[in-house]
Amino acid sequence: MxxxxxxxxxxxxxxxxxxxxxxxxPAHGGGGRFEFQSxxxxxxxxxxxxxxxxxxxxxxxxxRGSFPLAGAGPSQAAPAPLPEEDRMDLNPxxxxxxxxxxxxxxxxxxxxxxxxxxxxxxxxxxxxxxxLLEISGHGIPWLLGTLYCLARSDSWAGREVxxxxxxxxxxxxxxxxxxxxxxxxxxxxHNQMDMFVTLSVDKYSFPSGHATRxxxxxxxxxxxxxxxxxxxxxxxxWAFIVGFSRVMLGRHNVTDVAFGFFLGYTQYSIVDYCWLxxxxxxxxxxxxxxx
Ligand SMILES: CC(C)=CCC/C(C)=C/CC/C(C)=C/CC/C(C)=C/COP(=O)(O)O
Numbered sequence: 001m002x003x004x005x006x007x008x009x010x011x012x013x014x015x016x017x018x019x020x021x022x023x024x025x026p027a028h029g030g031g032g033r034f035e036f037q038s039x040x041x042x043x044x045x046x047x048x049x050x051x052x053x054x055x056x057x058x059x060x061x062x063x064r065g066s067f068p069l070a071g072a073g074p075s076q077a078a079p080a081p082l083p084e085e086d087r088m089d090l091n092p093x094x095x096x097x098x099x100x101x102x103x104x105x106x107x108x109x110x111x112x113x114x115x116x117x118x119x120x121x122x123x124x125x126x127x128x129x130x131x132l133l134e135i136s137g138h139g140i141p142w143l144l145g146t147l148y149c150l151a152r153s154d155s156w157a158g159r160e161v162x163x164x165x166x167x168x169x170x171x172x173x174x175x176x177x178x179x180x181x182x183x184x185x186x187x188x189x190h191n192q193m194d195m196f197v198t199l200s201v202d203k204y205s206f207p208s209g210h211a212t213r214x215x216x217x218x219x220x221x222x223x224x225x226x227x228x229x230x231x232x233x234x235x236x237x238w239a240f241i242v243g244f245s246r247v248m249l250g251r252h253n254v255t256d257v258a259f260g261f262f263l264g265y266t267q268y269s270i271v272d273y274c275w276l277x278x279x280x281x282x283x284x285x286x287x288x289x290x291x
Contacts, residue, residue, distance in 0.1 A: 102255070110188055110253040117190040117250025130245045137210040137242040140197055142217065143169055156285075160277055161224050163284065168220060168271040172212050173199075175267065176260075180204040191250040208252045211260025212267065214239035219268040 115123035116130045135141065146169060150162040177199060185206035187193070195202070202209070218239040222232055243261055246252040252260075278285040 106253050106255045110247055113247045114188065114190050114250035116248045118192055130249045133242050133245040137214050139173055164271060164276050165220060167276060168216055172216050172267055176207060176209045176212055177201045179207055188250050188253060205252050206256045207263050208246050208256045208260035210246055211243040211257045212264035214242040215261045215264025216267045219265060
């Protein structure tokens with residue numbers, strides 16, 4: 001015969017936690033409802049979304065008035081199907097697994113590369129240089145610089161190029177804001193939000209607006225300015241360094257920047273396709289001439 005369980009003094013336990021929940025005991029409460037409800041009430045209201053769901057009036061307990069597992073005989077109705085969000089996907093698609101793995105690698109790599117995320121980070125002393133790169137790819141200097149050059153330009157060819165650069169920058173702001181607002185991916189947890197002049201959607205990180213702008217502007221410059229080879233190499237390098245600095249600063253995950261480069265590159269193709277000129281939008285250039 002098994003000996004009774006004893007406490008620290010060696011005295012037998014009158015009612016242990018395990019025996020108190022045996023069927024028929026007060027804690028079990030006929031069908032287990034008492035124990036189930038005491039479990040629920042031991043949590044702070046709203047502390048756990050799972051609890052919240054169990055407490056809800058449409059939970060199996062409330063609906064049928066008894067704990068669904070204990071004492072459920074064949075006469076009792078089968079448990080109601082779980083809501084969609086509670087079902088476990090036992091057969092995730094290959095695409096789902098691939099995406100989740102990519103996301104995990106992305107988060108891990110981005111955290112590892114975020115070496116300038118704070119002053120106390122391993123490369124924290126490089127932070128001022130990274131912030132300088134941040135300003136070099138910010139929307140405000142590019143917009144103001146383009147407007148200034150447009151106002152000073154005295155050739156038609158120059159104006160046409162600058163008008164299209166302005167259109168490209170505005171299109172970029174619009175598309176990035178739209179995608180950020182739709183995707184709503186939070187910036188990495190290690191990011192310090194100390195960027196200068198941001199829009200409300202800039203609390204989101206996908207895609208990186210700096211990466212789109214760097215790719216767009218560098219492709220624009222390479223196609224419309226006659227530059228010596230070393231300068232062309234510098235322009236491409238600048239774009240890549242701006243993108244990489246976003247991850248080092250902890251502002252973005254790697255996929256935000258990678259997609260940003262892709263988007264910026266594609267945006268240039270759109271701008272090139274819709275190229276504004278006195279031939280297709282004469283009104284724009286006539287208005288400008290009248291000023
Ligand atoms: C001057 C003209 C013609 C129009 C102004 C349009 C406008 C709303 C400009 C806002 C520029 C601005 C504040 C851009 C935000 C740039 C930024 C902080 C992007 C975030 O980059 P990310 O790489 O961190 O995603």
